Amino acid sequence: MTTNKKIGFHLSVAGGINLAIDKAAELGINALQVFLKNSNRWTAPPLSEKDINAFKDKWKSFPDLSICAHTGYLINPAGDGENLEKSLILLADEIARAEVLGIKRLVLHPGNHKGAGIEEGIKQIAFNIDSVLERDHSGVEILLETTAGQGSSVGHRFEHIKDIIAASRYPNRFGVCLDTCHIFAAGYDITTETGYRNTIEEFDRIIGIDRLRLFHLNDSKKGCGSKVDRHDHIGLGLIGSEVISYFLNDGRFDNVDFILETPDDEIRSDRDNLELVLSLISQTGNK
Ligand SMILES: [Zn+2]
Numbered sequence: 001m002t003t004n005k006k007i008g009f010h011l012s013v014a015g016g017i018n019l020a021i022d023k024a025a026e027l028g029i030n031a032l033q034v035f036l037k038n039s040n041r042w043t044a045p046p047l048s049e050k051d052i053n054a055f056k057d058k059w060k061s062f063p064d065l066s067i068c069a070h071t072g073y074l075i076n077p078a079g080d081g082e083n084l085e086k087s088l089i090l091l092a093d094e095i096a097r098a099e100v101l102g103i104k105r106l107v108l109h110p111g112n113h114k115g116a117g118i119e120e121g122i123k124q125i126a127f128n129i130d131s132v133l134e135r136d137h138s139g140v141e142i143l144l145e146t147t148a149g150q151g152s153s154v155g156h157r158f159e160h161i162k163d164i165i166a167a168s169r170y171p172n173r174f175g176v177c178l179d180t181c182h183i184f185a186a187g188y189d190i191t192t193e194t195g196y197r198n199t200i201e202e203f204d205r206i207i208g209i210d211r212l213r214l215f216h217l218n219d220s221k222k223g224c225g226s227k228v229d230r231h232d233h234i235g236l237g238l239i240g241s242e243v244i245s246y247f248l249n250d251g252r253f254d255n256v257d258f259i260l261e262t263p264d265d266e267i268r269s270d271r272d273n274l275e276l277v278l279s280l281i282s283q284t285g286n287k
């Protein structure tokens with residue numbers, strides 16, 4: 001790639017987590033996001049010594065490749081009873097997997113309060129994640145992801161993310177992942193230059209751009225405020241490629257990675273999404 005920005009994809013780890021690095025190399029990307037286990041299961045066999053070494057050895061051949069991980073979808077730090085117990089065991093396991101692989105950033109959906117209310121949800125999330133972090137010395141950073149606001153999900157307002165971090169006893173263990181599709185679906189209208197500017201200013205005022213580590217760069221099939229999370233290919237959804245270019249060319253995000261989680265379908269390949277994204281990066285330098 002002809003840019004020094006970190007841009008890449010969430011790629012499958014089918015066949016072995018080290019194979020995702022091969023796929024990244026094949027695509028020529030310098031950022032990669034992976035799952036550390038099957039994302040829809042509570043348990044998974046431990047990573048073998050062989051898996052770990054193969055992954056680390058391969059990563060050494062691509063030292064410029066920035067790799068982050070995404071936690072499984074079952075984890076709900078705002079859950080209760082057995083569900084919460086399993087969630088926290090799994091979260092601790094995923095942090096340990098990231099650490100042993102040398103992955104420093106782990107994306108987490110804040111959680112679903114299931115009727116308890118946002119305020120209570122925020123309290124529970126901070127308290128429960130803390131109970132994992134108090135026994136963890138890995139230094140793996142938890143990236144709280146902005147959500148679309150489906151169901152009872154917490155994290156669809158910047159304030160939710162800020163309040164979780166503020167309520168934690170370990171604020172330094174948290175960063176933030178901003179998903180363009182999610183914030184748009186949640187009601188942040190980024191589709192005009194003014195809307196974009198206001199949204200980023202709001203993010204900065206409430207959370208702080210210094211907390212931002214990662215973008216999930218996705219277009220959206222559903223409208224602003226729909227609270228429905230449906231990713232689309234870059235430029236084919238309701239956000240549009242011009243707005244995507246604002247994010248890519250904003251100098252405040254020079255050190256933030258961009259990961260595409262565009263659909264896996266026949267409409268457009270990863271390679272074509274990548275080519276389009278690269279074409280949106282201004283050649284004349286950042287604004
Ligand atoms: Zn996510």
Ligand SMILES: [Zn+2]
Pocket residue numbers: 179181182229230231
């Ligand atoms: Zn999503």
